[in-house]
Every structure is written in structure tokens, then in C-alpha cells.
Amino acid sequence: MSRLPARPWVLPALIIVIAGGAGIAFSVMRARPSTPAAVPGMPASDEFSATVEKPGPRPEPAPEGMVWIPGGEFSMGARSPMNANDLVGMQATTDSRPIHRVAVDGFWMDATEVTNEQFARFVEATRYVTVAERTPSAADYPTAPPENLKPGSVVFAPPDHEVPLDNHFQWWAWVDNANWRHPGGSGTSIEGREKFPVVQIAYEDAQAYAAWAGKRLPTEAEWEFAARGGLTGALYPWGNNLRENDRWMANIHQGHFPNIDTGADAYVGVAPVAQFPANAYGLHDVGGNVWEWTSDWYRPDYYTTLAAGGAVARNPQGPATPFDPSEPSEKKRVQRGGSFLCTDQYCSRYMVGTRGKGEGTTGTNHLGFRCVRNP
Numbered sequence: 001m002s003r004l005p006a007r008p009w010v011l012p013a014l015i016i017v018i019a020g021g022a023g024i025a026f027s028v029m030r031a032r033p034s035t036p037a038a039v040p041g042m043p044a045s046d047e048f049s050a051t052v053e054k055p056g057p058r059p060e061p062a063p064e065g066m067v068w069i070p071g072g073e074f075s076m077g078a079r080s081p082m083n084a085n086d087l088v089g090m091q092a093t094t095d096s097r098p099i100h101r102v103a104v105d106g107f108w109m110d111a112t113e114v115t116n117e118q119f120a121r122f123v124e125a126t127r128y129v130t131v132a133e134r135t136p137s138a139a140d141y142p143t144a145p146p147e148n149l150k151p152g153s154v155v156f157a158p159p160d161h162e163v164p165l166d167n168h169f170q171w172w173a174w175v176d177n178a179n180w181r182h183p184g185g186s187g188t189s190i191e192g193r194e195k196f197p198v199v200q201i202a203y204e205d206a207q208a209y210a211a212w213a214g215k216r217l218p219t220e221a222e223w224e225f226a227a228r229g230g231l232t233g234a235l236y237p238w239g240n241n242l243r244e245n246d247r248w249m250a251n252i253h254q255g256h257f258p259n260i261d262t263g264a265d266a267y268v269g270v271a272p273v274a275q276f277p278a279n280a281y282g283l284h285d286v287g288g289n290v291w292e293w294t295s296d297w298y299r300p301d302y303y304t305t306l307a308a309g310g311a312v313a314r315n316p317q318g319p320a321t322p323f324d325p326s327e328p329s330e331k332k333r334v335q336r337g338g339s340f341l342c343t344d345q346y347c348s349r350y351m352v353g354t355r356g357k358g359e360g361t362t363g364t365n366h367l368g369f370r371c372v373r374n375p
Helices: 008-013 087-096 116-126 203-212 220-228 302-308
Strands: 066-069 072-076 100-104 107-110 152-156 172-176 291-297 332-336 356-359
Touching: 066 220, 072 220, 100 220, 100 302, 107 220, 116 203, 220 291, 220 332, 291 356
Parallel strands: none
Antiparallel strands: 066 107, 072 100, 152 172, 291 332, 332 356
């Protein structure tokens, strides 16, 4: 049985994901072979214009573990579901519309999510302490009973039976001492899981690692351009079919959510990085496995604002301030890619154009990150 988080005072921070820079001349670019720009029967507003990559060779030398993303111009966002009664699909695309035109410069990107062994090297070198490892301050939580001011984080705790999907606290729990070293709490460890993505990472933890590594977190636009791999308007980073040749292309949830994960994709829970095919740019796990932080503040109306300008948005940096109508007091960042918990029964955000969101101080055991570097 799952249990509700033991610390009611922290519930507002449990933001479980149901989840402009300078302009550059893009007048001479080449179009990449792409998926069809429109699906028959789809509304005109759902059409994607061709992805056009910037020409030229990649810079040399290539940083270790990173792949070159050429930059260019593309249609950003998610198409609406073919079936208007598809509530899961509708919920997954509501804040990812309208489709709008964006251009980004080229950059390097980690081929995989940052792993436990990579993060461990950072911690060893800097003695950094993550947010989940710190004892919460009474000043930050003045209504909290002193006995509840303990380090910890949020862990997926599936029930042993079917439950209505209208209350995610039925499968999430606050666990004392859950952190990147102990993703599920004190009885768990990352020993033997060096190649797994590091999780239980708050936004400032990801920023600190990126700065130490001489990198940064991607903008939401950079992340989507990279994840699309040059394809135009595809549903997934690899194309329009969830499975290719009867093969699962990402680590997502199979079975009945949230109580049964059959592991049909060979993994129950998080998987080591790079176990599924890379997209055309060489990026692994940009669909499924763990959610990834981006640098953008979250606002559900941001795409509307960009589209209203009528011009191509060049290197957009996200809105100046965050706002989520469902929790106006929480400051959230955009998260991308979905996780091993995504399923068409509840969260279909392994679809490449869809968005997640999370409060910056809250980590979970399905949330990590990858970094980018300017050339």
C-alpha cells in the first residue's frame, strides 16, 4: 500500500509531474529529411513547417560524452490528439500549444542523462550537499512540527491494487533520507548502479553540477530541437510509432498504472542510460526513463505569447517570471522528456512536444537532468 506523505506541511512543494537571446542569421540553411508535416485529417493549425538545420561542420574537438546539435529553425509544440475525447492526450498538449516557429544556435549536448558516477565525481570534488540531503529550515517552514524537519524527498510508492487516477498522492510518498545516494530512502543505494541516471535532483543541484562541469542547463527550445533529432512534427524522438518493428523505443510504463508495471520494455523502474536507441542526433532517453530539468520558468501561456509576436522566436529563454494557475504560489521550471512512469493511461509526455513542470526545490526518483555547452 502507498501512503500519503508524512509531512503535510510539505505537500505544496510536491509538484509531481503528470507529470530571448540574440538573433542569428538563418537565411542559408538546409532542410533535413523529415516526417510528413501534417497527418491526414489533422486541423491546419496542427501542421508543422519543415525543420531546417544550420549548415556547416561541427566544431572540433567534441567534448567527451557530448554530441553536436546543429541548431536551426523548427516548429515547436505538440499537435492536438486525433480523438478529441482523448483526455490524456488533451491534458498532455494543452500547455504545449500553439505550434510556433523557433530558431536556436548550435550547441553540444550530453548524449545521456547525467549518471550516478558522474554526479559522484562532482560531489567528491566539491563536497556539494544536495537539497534533499539538507535539513529543512524552520524559517522556511514555520508551521512544520520540529520532528518533521528531516532531510528527504519524494518517492514513487505504487499501491497494491487499482486506484482512481484523480489523486496522485495515492502513489507518491515523502520518504525521510531519500536523496541521490539513496533514491528510495535509507534502505536503497546506488551501489552497482553507476550507469543509471542520477535522480532526486533539485534544480539548484543540476545548476551546480553544470557550472562545475563547464556546462549549463538547456533552454526548453534547445531541448526540444535536440530531442526532435531533425524530424518535423514527429510524435516521438524517433518517429510517429510508439514501437518500431515491435520494439519498445523508450523506458516507459507498461501494464496498469500505477499498481502494475509489467516491464515489457525490459525494465521496471529506471533503466541504465543508453539502453534504448538514440535519436538522429545521437541522444539517448529523450523520451522516457527520467524527467529532465530545463532552464526555463514555467508558464502555460508562454507559447501563446511567442506565437502572438508573429516572427520566428530566436533563442528564446523562457518567460521572465513563473506562473502555474493550479498552484500560483509555487515557482516552477519546465521539465522535459517524461519518465519510466509515463503511460497513455495517465501521462503521455514521452511525446516529444509536450511539457512537464516542477517546483525547483523538489526532487523525485524519476527526475534527473542533462547538460549543454556552447561551442
